[in-house]
Amino acid sequence: METRQLEVAGTRTRRKDGVAKVTGRETFSSDVYLPGMMHAVVLRSPYPHAEVVDIDVSEAERMGAVCLTPFDVPDIVYNERTVSIPEKTYRDRTVLPKRVRHVGEAVAAVAHDTEELAMQAVSKIKVQYKELPYVLDAEEAMAERHGARLYDTVFLGEESIQVKNNIACERSIAVGDVEDGFRRADVTVESEFEAQRMYHAQMETKAAVCAPEPDGGITVWTTTQTIHNVRQLLGQIFNLPLHKVNVKRIALGGAFGSSIQMNSITPICVALALRAKRPVKLVTSREEDMYDHVKYPVKFWLKFGAQKDGRLVAAHMKALVDIGAHNIQAYPLLGCIAGWFASLYKFPNLLFEGKAVYTNKVPACAMQGYGNPQTNFAVESLMDMLAEELGIDPIQLRLMNYVGVGDEFWGQGPTVRSIIKSCGVEEMLSRGAAMIGWDRRVHPWQKSGDVVRGIGVARGFHTSGTGGPRPGEVIDYSSATIKVNEDGSVDLITPVMDQGGGTWEAAAKVVAEVLKVPLDMVGISPSDTRTTGYDVCTHATRGVYCGVGAVLHVAEQVRQKILEMAARILEQNPRDLSMERNEEIGQAVIYPTGLPDKFITLGEVAKTAQIKSWGTIAATDSYRQKNCPPCFVTHFVEVEVEKKTGRVRIVRAALLGDCGTPINPDMVKGQLVGGLCRGLAFALLEETAYDKSTGRLVCGGYLTDYKLPTACEMPAIDDIMVGFANTYEPTGPLGAKGIGEAALNSAASAIVNAIYNATGIRFKKLPVTPERMLEALREGVAR
């Protein structure tokens, strides 16, 4: 494919939604106020596991509240995430459950004229629970003798299946012959690793507003990464035809995966609105949000075998995922963990064995990286251990074994694979090494004093979307509509959600690029499920590669139509016309090739087409990407460890990203720096700990007690260096791949490797809190 000369894409621009955001005029779901709107409050379980025997709402109703209990909700068992094909989708939940399976699970809800009245009413609801044995630990949950059983049966597709020993699902994936591989290894290393339960902590808590419409339909504004999947699920649960379910696209105050699905409060809000026949708004408190979703915590056992020269010959991974009370996407997650594991280095023989286990804790769901940061932490830690065992430089060992151009990449587990066509791994390793000063790095045992520094490296990647040459277990396509207005401006209508990373901006830039219009002549139209074709979800780093890929596909069609209309006016063959951006006129201009003076503007073309009743220049289409190119990253980090306090600080970092053409270079940088911040949180700070005697969260719903990083925890700012690999992805829109999730994936691993280089202590459990550091130092694990 051609490498185009880019004029708009790839340049720094002011983001279109910037003005609304800095003036506070951007509207988020919680900012939607409708006339006659009621406010909803949810009653949540104080018990980790209990049967709901009876609910008495009579007093709340006497106060004028509209109430909803598990006995009133549709009898539909659903999975809030519908990204996988139905036969691979597990279903285990209802809008409100007759059996609560974690503290904080919704039991009932009320709506009233004000939030205050709703609160008063909810406090009058009497629930009779029958407490059941509960289990908070995944290993205990699998024990034959344990009395806590979360489910007897669940659905897989349409089939009802038994749940044994709380095991939600298992997956085992092999390549080659791992035993034979290990037999041929000169050196083996193995270790356990543990990544914690982290909370998304998106700044906007989950919210929904639902307005019942006169025709019996509903209009919904809600925090979600996928308006179309929310629409389909609501249609199914409430038995409404889809044309009567309209979900509005609205700004999202961050998500990081927490809204990859239809949030549990959305159908609660809809059910209340349908009962009340009035609009209802439901905004969760921060504490409720913390009880809604967390990142998947994973325990790994990992073993590598290598030859003396450093070539990897075999690898074996076991992964145990504690999914909490619902199976949202554990099956595809296990496949993805296998894929992240299989695709970082070339293992000719490989075995993956994964298990996902129910516990009476907050349900886990995707969070930036979808198992990749966890897997990366295990793989990149063990790579450093292997490098030390072999006496090979960690960078060298990585260069010898990385998966690159021409190799197969598993973009979304074993069923979504494609061949890598662009790769900046070598460039990033060598440039990053120079940026951080890798040659200054010395062994931990050459360091002394109370404050020690260390340098670490880790490489990572993420997929760009979930498309492969053949459709796999994961649905992936997107749609777009583009129309040219009669003054030469352009409306772009896309169903794709933007989590804040700039997907809409990238889409507008691609339109401007292809149609040769100035960027400020492209408007991103408000949209909803009624006015757009399907888009699966803004997940899997697919916003730019797939969502904008569809925009490019449609923009090319519109370009063709423009040329055809212009040809009629200019009495030329469309093939003999050229299109150009004319900044002076502020329009695209079209002219017979070689005769630039004979131009007409795009506005003239569109206006003429309208006056002569030729029609509107517009196109709508869907598009599926048939690849899932990895966007690579490399993190180099220098840390400082204070031995007296156990505190770890990041003093410098070099972040390198390979996203093909960076369509929004500024925003790509922003993603990399933001990724470092969340990586630091993952490595050093955050964990949702449980009180074992109550099943409650220890942080009590406080973000500060949960230890979210503030501006002060970031490195002294000048010392974050950011670089892009110079690559072009032939299958991507204008050469682009994704970046979003990759930006995080190897950040924590690099920090942990740097801590080892500083102290000689290999941390295998995250987060490395000051307490854990002090304990390790006391135990004298250091050499």
Added chain:
Amino acid sequence: MMEGYAIELTVNGRRVCAEVRADETLLEFLRTQLRIIDAKLGCGKGDCGTCTVLLDGRPVKSCIVLAASADGKDVKTLSGMQEEPLIKALQESFVTHGAVQCGFCTPGMILTAASYLREHENPSRDDIRRALSGNLCRCTGYKKIVDATEAVAKRNT
């Protein structure tokens, strides 16, 4: 029902008389009674700073201030300060520095930055980071927010 308090205050330059509950927070009052949505509810516990407003010129977390205690006072939110040069400069700087991702933290961040810059000349980056440390942002990693604030501080001095 709970007893109401009559309060009289200035909000974004407008005189407002209203009745509030004893336990009604300033944030709730601004959002639900006055429909001023640029002050956001990120936590309701004083942790995140998305609800920052100016009370008699000083930044407060309005989710932990009682509306009744604002009686007789002057309240300003970001949307009421669009004409102030320092606010304008920060807004412009946030956009050009890419300090905005999802934007949920942005109004509070800009108000806090403005209040700080108004009283401190020539702050170091570290000073700025400390000044902003009561406002959480999950998206940006703070770097560009500090960059944007610093750029305005430099122009100011």
